[in-house]
Amino acid sequence: MRSGFKPLLGAVCAFPLSGCIGWQSALSPHGAQSGSLLRLIWLFVVVCAVVWILVIVVLAVALFRRRPIGNEPPLLEPSRESRLNGIIAAATVMTVLVIGTLTLVSFVATRGLDSADENVLTLRMRGFQWWWEITYLDASRPDRIFLSPNEIHVPVGRPVRVRLSADDVIHSFWVPSLAGKKDLIPGRDNAITFTATRPGVYRGQCAEFCGLQHAHMAFLVIAETPQSFEAWRRSQIAEAASPSNDEEKRGQSVFTVKACAACHTVRGTSASGSLGPDLTHVASRRYIASGLLETTRGSLAAWIADPQTLKPGSNMPSVPLSSDELRDVSAYMASLK
Ligand SMILES: [Cu+2]
Numbered sequence: 001m002r003s004g005f006k007p008l009l010g011a012v013c014a015f016p017l018s019g020c021i022g023w024q025s026a027l028s029p030h031g032a033q034s035g036s037l038l039r040l041i042w043l044f045v046v047v048c049a050v051v052w053i054l055v056i057v058v059l060a061v062a063l064f065r066r067r068p069i070g071n072e073p074p075l076l077e078p079s080r081e082s083r084l085n086g087i088i089a090a091a092t093v094m095t096v097l098v099i100g101t102l103t104l105v106s107f108v109a110t111r112g113l114d115s116a117d118e119n120v121l122t123l124r125m126r127g128f129q130w131w132w133e134i135t136y137l138d139a140s141r142p143d144r145i146f147l148s149p150n151e152i153h154v155p156v157g158r159p160v161r162v163r164l165s166a167d168d169v170i171h172s173f174w175v176p177s178l179a180g181k182k183d184l185i186p187g188r189d190n191a192i193t194f195t196a197t198r199p200g201v202y203r204g205q206c207a208e209f210c211g212l213q214h215a216h217m218a219f220l221v222i223a224e225t226p227q228s229f230e231a232w233r234r235s236q237i238a239e240a241a242s243p244s245n246d247e248e249k250r251g252q253s254v255f256t257v258k259a260c261a262a263c264h265t266v267r268g269t270s271a272s273g274s275l276g277p278d279l280t281h282v283a284s285r286r287y288i289a290s291g292l293l294e295t296t297r298g299s300l301a302a303w304i305a306d307p308q309t310l311k312p313g314s315n316m317p318s319v320p321l322s323s324d325e326l327r328d329v330s331a332y333m334a335s336l337k
Helices: 005-020 032-064 078-114 226-237 246-257 297-305 323-335
Strands: 121-128 131-136 151-155 160-166 171-174 181-184 190-194 200-205 218-224
Touching: 032 078, 032 190, 078 190, 121 151, 121 171, 121 181, 151 160, 151 226, 160 171, 160 181, 171 200, 181 190, 218 226, 246 323, 297 323
Parallel strands: 121 160, 151 218
Antiparallel strands: 121 131, 160 190, 171 181, 200 218
């Protein structure tokens, strides 16, 4: 092989394959539903490839065996005519059979996607421009209901049913490694069910163009063992940590006195706004602003100082703060584990 060709070949092969791995890929399923969708995709690919090859072969044979066009009008050959009619009829039957079977198989496969037993964990997810409000419901214990914006934790092996709704525009729930896609439509309730089969962190993304920051509308699904899920749930149900030093104390009062409290809730304080994400445990989440920035004290300060530069058009305004206030309020935010 000539030098230069090998790396080129490698690059060409690696490019399409790079989409097949990682935390957001329909081609590496980690859930029951995404597994059956992948089998469906492969069935379609194989059947369609076989049909395509057959069509091309027949076309090539016809081209190679074509007879020269003479000046005479073509003769009518009854035996040849009836043979051709037979072939056309067989091809028609085959086409109907293939399309009918594929339709039936995809109907059965997609219908099975939404089945769940009584052990199901139910969440409510609302799409907003441009973040996700996620509520962990508990019908028998309202005191165990809590919010976890942009981050879903689920126990491995247990079906999760997500009730989907939207208030502004249409969004779409999509975690390719775990499940298919389902739209969140204003005025209409949808639901999707998925079961993670392996622990891991999977990325979800809004899959319906919903405005300026559509690309920055991601969320995480963290699948973990039932024990660590329960531990996480307990920590999320708890009220916010109290400030442990003077800086955090000052930060808390900046938060409750300034406009922040009008839009955000921190359970255990007087802040109870609901226009923005619940911040009771904001520092326990891996990302802020729907996957835009990893959660650190620095990124929290950058976000609070100028959300409109980091995420232009987002529904959080820049609230004027002195540099001391900014330092204190970000220390407080970073303490909300
Ligand atoms: Cu969206």
